[in-house]
Amino acid sequence: MTPDQLRALYGDISPRAATKVIKAFDRHCRSFVERATFLVLATSDGTNLDVSPKGDPAGFVEIESDKTMLIPDRPGNNRIDGLMNILAHPKVAVVLMIPTVAETMRVNGTAEILDDPDICGRFAVRGRYPKTVLRIAADEVFIHCGKAPVRAGLWDPETWPSARPVATLNEMIRDHARLDVDSIEQADVEDRYRETLY
Structure with a gap:
């Protein structure tokens, strides 16, 4: 299938969807990030893809500036697939979620791995701090509609x-x-x- 065939199948993008992408974290994005408790991070080594879940209490992702956010890396199984991918190919995508909120927030950007003790120390929990923190410089930021979580019954206890x-x-x-x-x-x-x- 070609791009033209695919576009013909789906039709033109709506003007609203085409213009909702912004290049920085505005007040709505900041509010969303401050309340998010779960995210999925997509990385690539340029050939293969990985998707990694990350979660913590609300506020675990920090908006560092209008263009950058920080994500701590908590203990896991030490596969560090995503971190290895970032070293080879720093482009990443993130989807952030807030429990009970159907809409999600998407960030596409460029990541770097930080091990600075002062930055890692800002994310300490119970006296333990992450070995690394991701800094993601945003290229695109936008709110995604909630149709998929609604269809999935993600936040509806009746469907669990x-x-x-x-x-x-x-x-x-x-x-x-x-x-x-x-x-x-x-x-x-x-x-x-x-x-x-x-």
Whole structure:
């Protein structure tokens, strides 16, 4: 399929959608970022793609200037796929979310990895600070409509399953990695989450 064929299939972009993109964080963007508790970061090494979830209490992403925001990197499994990608190809995309708000905020820009102790120290939690912080210089910022979260019932408790609908994390990893270990209850996994969040 060609770009012209795709555009013919979908029709022209609406004037409102075409003009909603801004180049800096205005007061609405700042307000959204200050209240966001979850984001998804998309990175690439120039060939392959990765998407990484990040979350913390509201305010964990900091607007540093009209053009830049800071995102702390919390402890994980040390794959650091996204960080490695940024070293090779610093263009990134971010989607930020606020619980109960259907709309999301999107940021496309250029990332750099900071390990400055003063900057990392600003994001300390319980006496522990991140090893690195991402600074993202925004190229495009815009609010995205809430149709997808509404269709998904993301914030509607009536659509949520009454019990966990999939295997536990450890069961999935055991089977994917072909490990000869006993299954660990999801409650134990969640206890471990709480112990190692920061």
